[in-house]
Amino acid sequence: MATGTTAVGTAGGALDGLPPSPAVWCSGLRKRYGRRTAVDDVSFTVGRGEVVGLLGPNGAGKTSVIKMLLGLVRPDAGEVLLLGRPSSDPRSRSAVGYLPELFRYQPWLTAAEVLDLHVKLSRVDVPAEERRECLALVGLAERTGDRVGGFSKGMQQRLGLAVALVARPELVVLDEPTSALDPLGRVDVRDIVLSLRARGVAVLLNSHLIGEVERVCDRVVILDRGRVAASGTLAELLGQHEVRLRLGDVAPRVEERLRVTGTLTRSGDWFTVALAAEDDGVTVPDLVRDLVGLGVRVHAVEPVRISLEERLLAVLRHDEPAP
Structure with a gap:
């Protein structure tokens, strides 16, 4: 028994010295809807503190890939690890912030109440002052007490970004984060993504705004008809x-x-x-x-x-x- 304990302790120490696993690792993802293949053999990684852009035309499978990564859609084949855990494990998503492409919050809640609700759901202790700072970060400092039903689409997008960031995630998945935002809002999102990278937070960014992707991403994955058509660093892709x-x-x-x-x-x-x-x-x-x-x-x-x-x-x- 003593020998076994020593071996486990030694193995544990060796593992402690290894670099952290990628924030996202997926291999061979496939998904069919009826006769249509939406995603076919998609594999890529997102390293810790890395910003990876997901590009491709409408219907290329980008949102389907994101939903499979987050466990919202079950893949027909393939494997996913989030922060070192299988995506089927609820703990894998405990440190993930997600801004979906289409979302709605209860119109009778205020911006502060929406954030409070999601903090409770995340089971992370986030002080009230930190929540206010999160709303200020996305430009809603003056609207914390206003009901969401009176928000413009751009303001709702900013609130969604605050929800994705409030629980101190290690991985942030942004699906069209600049949708409905004006040019100033797009610059704010860019600055937020860069600040996340500087803090070691991984970001997976799906956006049709190619200029924004080129400004903030370390690597890019291009999807076409459900498959990876090209991937690599900007230097590798642009040649x-x-x-x-x-x-x-x-x-x-x-x-x-x-x-x-x-x-x-x-x-x-x-x-x-x-x-x-x-x-x-x-x-x-x-x-x-x-x-x-x-x-x-x-x-x-x-x-x-x-x-x-x-x-x-x-x-x-x-x-x-x-x-």
């Missing part, structure tokens, strides 16, 4: 980037210096240089310094890179990305 320079007084030795940096193309006084995908950020400043040292007049320096929108469209159309 090689370039820099365009408008130069004057270009001598042959100047072109030689440009070619040392990468493949060179010229159109008049504009020179385009392809940069390595693993560029460390000093290549362009060093290049400009050397050009000035060679007596070149540098009139303009413009970074050029395929946008996430272009890459998404290329994937969905089964084309190569635009150069």
Whole structure:
């Protein structure tokens, strides 16, 4: 018995030293509705403190995937772990905040009462002051005592975001969080997502606003017809980037210096240089310094890179990305 206890203790100590499991791990998710396959063999992870964007056209299966991750829909096949536990275990969802795409709160409740209700449901001790701070974070500090029935769609969206955040989640799942929000509201959501990442909170973000995804996400998963069409970091998805320079007084030795940096193309006084995908950020400043040292007049320096929108469209159309 003593030996067994020691072995367990040793194993436990070894496990304690391991890095935490991913916030989300799913493998081989499948779901059919009648004859239609909504999700087919979807696998991906969301690391702790990582923001992952879920992109794809309407009907691609994004919301179905989210519901399977959260145990709201049972998959026909596949496995899901949330924060290291099977999604079938209710404890796996105790530290998850969720903003669904479509939701409604009781119109007779005030914003503060809605938050109080969800704190009770979460069984997490959240002081009243912290609840007020959560409402202030989403821009509802002046409306805490107002009934939800009088809220605009944008204000209800802000309240839904507060509900997702109030119980100090380790994973936040946001399904179209900027729906019905004005430009200022979208900036607020972006800042909140970035602050969550800074605190080590994982975020899974489903949004049609590709620009927002490109600004805040570490990795992107693109779904098309229920399958993963592409996934990776933004650098991996967007590939090689370039820099365009408008130069004057270009001598042959100047072109030689440009070619040392990468493949060179010229159109008049504009020179385009392809940069390595693993560029460390000093290549362009060093290049400009050397050009000035060679007596070149540098009139303009413009970074050029395929946008996430272009890459998404290329994937969905089964084309190569635009150069």
